[in-house]
Amino acid sequence: MNDSPxxxxxxxxxxxxxxxxxxxxxxPALTLEAAARDAGVSKGGLLYHYASKEALLTGMLGRLxxxxxxxxxxTVANQAEGPGRxxxxxxxxxxxxxxxxxxxxxxxxxxxxxxxxxxxALLDPVRxxxxxxxxxxxxxxxxxxxxxxxxxxTDGLFMAHLFGLYSLNTEELAEVRLALERLLEPVA
Numbered sequence: 402m403n404d405s406p407x408x409x410x411x412x413x414x415x416x417x418x419x420x421x422x423x424x425x426x427x428x429p430a431l432t433l434e435a436a437a438r439d440a441g442v443s444k445g446g447l448l449y450h451y452a453s454k455e456a457l458l459t460g461m462l463g464r465l466x467x468x469x470x471x472x473x474x475x476t477v478a479n480q481a482e483g484p485g486r487x488x489x490x491x492x493x494x495x496x497x498x499x500x501x502x503x504x505x506x507x508x509x510x511x512x513x514x515x516x517x518x519x520x521x522a523l524l525d526p527v528r529x530x531x532x533x534x535x536x537x538x539x540x541x542x543x544x545x546x547x548x549x550x551x552x553x554x555t556d557g558l559f560m561a562h563l564f565g566l567y568s569l570n571t572e573e574l575a576e577v578r579l580a581l582e583r584l585l586e587p588v589a
Contacts, residue, residue, distance in 0.1 A: 412450050414440040416461055423511035428518040433457065458516050458523050465512045466526035472505075473534055484542035485585040488551045491538070495555035496578045510563040547584040554581055 409417070418439035422431050433454055437447040451457040477490040516523040538548035554577065561567050569577065 411440070411442050411446060412460070415442060415447055415450060415457070416464055419457055419461055419515075420508055420511050423515045424507055428515050431457075431515055455519065455523070458519050461512045462516050462523050462526050465509055466530045468505075469509070469527065470530045470533070473530070477537065484587075485548070487534070487537040487541045488543060488548040488585060491534075491548075491551050491555050492578060492581055495558060496574065506559055506562050509559075513563070543585065550584055551581050 415436055419431055419436045422435050422439060431454070433447055433451075434444055436457060437444045440447065447457075451460055473490065473494065476494045477487055480486045480489045480493065513524065513527070535549070535552065538552055541548045558569070558577075
């Protein structure tokens, strides 16, 4: 009996390698040769799954869009039903698991930057997920603009992280979250 974990499939190894290359060495370092080498597959093996750099980037964006969508759906499902459910999910997503969020943000940042650098239209699958999230927030039965302000603020934190513009300490993050949670309170 073999107790070793199953090997990941070639597609997953290739996508993982491509993301790691962009995170570690930047967008210009992402080549088909580098992705194949780092994934432990031949260039022909990579080309079998991803016939071009654009196809590789499309695969990266498709996987990222599916991950974002599934993560958001799971986070929404974990919130109590009622007004503000999607907005509470957005806050939980951004603030409740900082170490997991940071790793996911770094991976997403690498994919966003690689796709945007190559062809901004490649971001369309992620844009579709964000449109669905915005629709959920718009239907959240909160005062006009409240849910959207929460999304804008959490997206702003992601962008600050993505570009290394600034980082908030634990106290500042708690203050920002508290300020955003006030947007969830019923209007008197």
